[in-house]
Amino acid sequence: MNNIKTVIQMGRFKGKVFDPEGYKPERNVFDGFSWPCLFLGFFWFALKDMWLWCFISFLLMICTFGAGWFIMPFFANSLHMNFLKKRGYLFL
Numbered sequence: 001m002n003n004i005k006t007v008i009q010m011g012r013f014k015g016k017v018f019d020p021e022g023y024k025p026e027r028n029v030f031d032g033f034s035w036p037c038l039f040l041g042f043f044w045f046a047l048k049d050m051w052l053w054c055f056i057s058f059l060l061m062i063c064t065f066g067a068g069w070f071i072m073p074f075f076a077n078s079l080h081m082n083f084l085k086k087r088g089y090l091f092l
Contacts, residue, residue, distance in 0.1 A: 020088040029084070029091070034076035041069045044076060050083050 017029050037044040042061060045054035060068030085091070 016091075017084050018090040020090060029081055030077045031081075032077060034073045034080075037073040037076035038070070041072070048080055048083070050080065053079055053083070 034044070040047070042054050042057040045051070045057055057068060057072045060072065062068075064071070081091075
């Protein structure tokens with residue numbers, strides 16, 4: 001039941017991400033469903049400089065005849081957080 005609540009609570013504010021060198025607020029990070037990814041599709045990943053995921057979501061969209069456009073927003077925010085963690089950004 002908690003998993004259903006997590007999906008229903010779409011786009012919750014998770015916190016801010018700070019630049020590893022300057023410690024200035026870089027961007028806001030969200031958890032759950034990504035509305036911008038739903039409307040922009042694979043372009044959302046390109047705007048976030050996540051080129052590998054942009055390519056993967058584009059291929060998923062082509063292979064599923066567009067259904068991938070509605071699948072990726074459920075995973076986009078967690079993919080973005082993991083991407084930033086690997087780049088060394090600090091979460092507070």
